[in-house]
Amino acid sequence: RLSSLEILLALTFNDDAAGQLKDNSQFISNLKMLVTSSTNRHLQRVAGNLLWKLEKEETTIAKSHETSTISDITLEKYDIMLSYSHSDKDLCYRIHDCLVKDNFRVWIDRDQMHGQTMVAMATAIENSDFVFLCMSEAYKQSAYCQSEAHYAFERQCYLVPLVMKSGYRPDGWLGIIASGKIYIDFPKLGFDVAYEKLKNEIIRYRTNQTQSTSTKKSRRHGLAPKTINLSVKSDEQNLSVEEYPHCINQWTTTHVRSFLINEKLESLLPVLGNMNGRLLHETYKRCKAHWDLMFQTFKAEVAADNPEKLLTVDTYIRFLDAIEKYIPIVPNDSFKPSTSASMFCTLI
Template sequence: MIKAINHLSRRRLNIQNNPVSESLLNATVQCVCSPFFVNIFKQVTELIELNDAQELLLNTCTDYIVCYEGNRRHEIFSIIRTILLKPFTQWLQQHASSFRQWNRITKSSFDKLGGIIFDFGLHNEKIIGKDTYDDCCKIIDCYILILSTLSNNINAIDESTIDLLGICMFHLYALTLEQSLLDYIKNQQLSSILLRLIDIDNEEAQFNAYRILASIMTEQDIKMLANPGKISKVFITFLTDVIDNTRKIRRLRNLLRCLKCLVQHDQIKEELTKQGILPHLLRCATETKFDPVHEQQPTLEILLALTFHDQAAILLKENSQFISHLHTLINSSSEQGLRRAAEGLLWKLEKEEIATAKLVTIPITKDVRHYKYDIMLSYSHRDKDLCHRIYDRLVKDNFRIWIDRDQMHGSTMVAMADAIENAEFVFVCMSDAYKQSAYCQSEAQYAYERQCHLIPIVMKQNYRPDGWLGIMVSGKIYVDFPKLGFDQAYLKLKNEIDRYRLNMNLSISTQEQQRCESPTTAKVPERTIETITDQSDEQPTITNHERGAIR
């Protein structure tokens, strides 16, 4: 009966969310979370054939849960993770080293249970607990052991081990969707192992390897690729395969997530553009059959990142139909994320060039300050906890701060430009999330081009910027909050502000003294300030956070 209902309800959310189906779901979850299930799973390596009870628990019940995509999916998977993660971890630690002896039943049970436990969701922002984190790290270590063993003797990989290879990489990819686990994976030197495995003659294994690489590769890893165009080709091939397949929506969304990570790298931008990804992305961004939040928005954000590649920007700028679509989204979309992405694209394609071309010179004197804000905070929403803590301390010390605390409604990029133009300092809050964000890159680039005084802040432990971000902060003193601790890092931050202001005051005093000594020849020093004018008929209403007095 369970198999029949599972077949009937697959991809039919109206059936899966039906109260009768939910009753069956609850009973199935209870079976999988039962001590009886745990005991059977612990003995799975010894099973040669399954009896009816074992078949029901290890296959039928797990299949039903894996295929469930109803409203309670994340709740159900979280319940199962809470119960089964610990025994799964203990079992894997015990049997990982003997993976070559795993039979079909063992691999199948391992595959299904891991697929449930590690489903954190595509947009997971919830911080997992320490026990869950510790167990997942132990599991990651086991997967890396298996992959490393296989990569050291690729010629010994047969059909049986290829299946296991694919399972391990699929589970590892699922684990990258949880941010703290992704950070752990990045520190395990996994890229070199995966790069040895990507040429295995198995499409699914290759795809999962590339998906993990998309999430963990650094600029240096990209440069070391023997064929950097291959990873772009793989993603374009899979995108072409799923774009019109309604049964592969989850894969499409996963692809878009991976592309958002990959497209931060300049070399990948070039390859994707050269190999013709734009028509596919434009379809995902504009056709109504694609979900506005889960498909159109991430696609627009990928396109925003591609605008930092000159050729891609030209092609998009020349597409009048796409430009018109962006204006329509800004004026009529009810989805804030869509409007923000569209506004970001229009900023890059239309307004940024106008903004940087308009120059106004304002004389600087010793007694007059021409800044509306002391500091503009440029940060990723993923790092909001530490950033908001820094903001609160700065406000307490009477600094005037501009911060997009809640990803404001309205013309965000215009507001950002105004803040940068009118801030004495721009704090660049650096992390992987910051570098991967096209919005953050837009902010940082605009501040960099205006030659604003940037102070780089390290937000995550052991983070070191590379690529475009590394270039922008090259030669500057980092304020490393995780390394120094909050209080000491904040003191260093204030010292940097004071040091810059002291040097600036000395420079102004010297210039004024020279002017007084040679009044007929000295020129009034000027600060070049670019102004931004919104191109719409009505200026947007922008709410900023302004506190305190000038220090």
Template sequence: MIKTLENNFSQNLNYDRILLLSTCPLYLKWYPTNRDIDLFLQIPRILLSPFTQWIISCPSNSIIYCSKDIGKILRHLNHILVRPIEWENVNISNQEFYNDYCKLVSHWSSFLSSILNYSSDDSNIILIKRFIVQHLYDFTLHTNLLNFMKTIPNLISMLLQMTDVQQDEIQLNIYRCLGKLMSEADIKTIASPSKITNVHVKFLTNTIDDSKKKERFYGILQSLKNFVQHDQVKIELIKQNALPLLIRCIIETDFDLIRVKGIVLEILLALSFNNDASLILRQNKNFMTSIRNLVDNTKSNKSNIQRAVEALLWKLEKETEAVTKLTNSKLYKYDIMISYSHSDQQLCYQIHERLVQDGFSVWIDRDNMHGATMIAMAEAIENSEVVLICMSDAYKQSVYCQSEAHYAFERRCHLIPLIMKSYYKPDGWLGIIVSGKIYVDFVKLEFVLAYEKLKKEINQYHKLNMSYSMVKSKENNHQDTSSTVSKPSEEASALIRRRSIAELPPCITQWTNQDVKSFFLTNGLDNTLLLLCTRLDGHRLLQLYEICMINRESMYQSLKGELANIHHRTLPISDYLTFLHEIKRYIPLTDAISQSTSSPLSSPTMCKLM
């Protein structure tokens, strides 16, 4: 039946065609009983290819003249062919439809380009814009399509242009698309974090208490969940006073446990990586009581709710203490811990199986990251010599993956980043964590070659670590290492220097100028950042750190330029990140900072480690 359609969107259809191509798909869309997965997969297997051929055969500008009959067919067929089932809930790959989906999303993008400049005062144009944006959003629900969509010329800029359309459903779906497609760089250069946040806060405010707008409220929470991964949006949410709205969703009992509290908990977990937000949450006694009660109420069911609550409590109450309890023990329970997103499980399991076959002891959560609590994850990280960071859009967007990667980074674990999806480039928090590290690309390379490269990286680090352990063991026993161990390698010596920690006052505001110099020397920054900080004491170094945290990238460029102009040296990004990472243990909380400006700190207990 699809093959008999003309190559345009203006045609009118008879009753039989409307019944088969519009009414039947609509019925399937709203089919009330449990769906037979195999049956519903047969629909795209049979109809997707002819539907794709028909769509791409129609000129892009013909969408402007789309008839009501064709509009219904496009909406109803596109839904059952692009989203016949919830892929996340079944153990099946949608890779078999990938090529057709790429063709479709490219053509839908060209439809958007064709209609973009037409007036939104025309109700028919608004209707067409609405279902174009809806279909584009449907494609973003396929995680393996996201990286391809990011390569479509001008797609993000066209969607941003559409944000001026004053129609709530269009704006909602546009922001849901942008939340999945935009990178940190996109938000900084072509979008306004303030505007993005303002729209979400406005929608939340207007829908949170309106029972008739529940679905819209749920939708805006989902959109915010995608955007909150970006640091600029986190900052704007705090500035625009969004936290009280989100806290309400947890404290008040009227909100749906799954569709509201579960999503809001993940949003708050993402926000907890911001020090200001974390402090606000910890100081709200009603909120802390509510999430502790949620833990108790969900203990019998290892649900997403419990997982989110436990992760948030870990972040707010336990992580700082765990990070500060660094140990020099090299008796690891596992050789490797694999940190991954459920969306990438197929490739991750393949890597896991090869590692086990080659004799490595590997920790991996086979329960699709739903069975293990954050405490179990933390123990796995602490007891693993190497942590594999399996990078993809899904990984970066997962606040649980961020929690794992962040904790491994804070624990100074040896991280090996793996690229899991085509076109993927880490940015934002993930880009910072893996900066300066060698990636193992399991997409560009054949699996065997990529695995051999990974294995080589693991073995090289293990050898280096063993060399370090032997040297330290001899030092601890007060023996002459030269008589029993050959001169340690240059890499091992560097590792020893990096891991030695100077005896510094526990709070940066207590540091003298000499303490500042000792800090830079201890961390191997004497040839770069120390040259710019020779006259600073602890208070002034704290001010430098605070400026860096306001805008890390611009401050890096500023310090890099100053070092080059004055000392004719290059500032490696690794040195800058080392400074930001190592200094954190000495940074006081906000209340301690405010006190330190008026009087010197007399007690190290006022400087809680971060």
């Protein structure tokens, strides 16, 4: 029974399946009975999550968007919400403990709560500055983790992807949500270096927020200004254009930035400016396969970097059109560029 409900929870991310479940009044009634009367906490948890996805999530997101248009000035209860799989708990707990020592206010579900789990999760996301996605294959396979990440994404929270396992790179739904963001790879960098990079990312975002809008109140955090050591260069610095190869897969980070500047797509520098050509190529493929979702991802990233900037559909379309000529031709590809540049790229 538990496995069946977990499968149904995963299916709720499909709109058609969710609609059919929502219309089944007997099923909804049984879920409510499980939440209130079951002695099995795991059944309570999955039943509560199903009810949240089917009855509450959509209206909660809509209300949050209405609220966000009323006022941009908020005082969050937490600095950070940690979204993680229980399989990665040791590393996540270590990150949590260090953040708390640095006086950050962190929400984490240490006890794998049951009952009104999704309500508690949603409240934590709504009242946090940042949501850290602790990425691993176990995280991707968990319907609970997908619910958390999806809700945070729909809320347009500032997401920071953390790699939990050596060599892991997200794909599927997690790859889409994390696309265009800089991963902080704890196994690759080592804990101390990765944690410093994580703190710098927090400071970078808050510094941009403070500088961009003078009406916003500075939010309290646990790092003194003298410890700021930003590793990310501002978009206004070093905007010289370097000639780039015809094949996108040969581009360096400098080539990518030169391409964006040359095509007058500087507004996308915060989203794509730290990628090399292969990562940009992968992002392009995701844009073609998930046009609307990737546009919303780009838009949220641009706004997160500078709330006064708005990514337009025109800019997004110009980006896709401009980059297409540098994409290599792949046999049986459903979206083949047909330019001499891409043909050259294929030949080499």
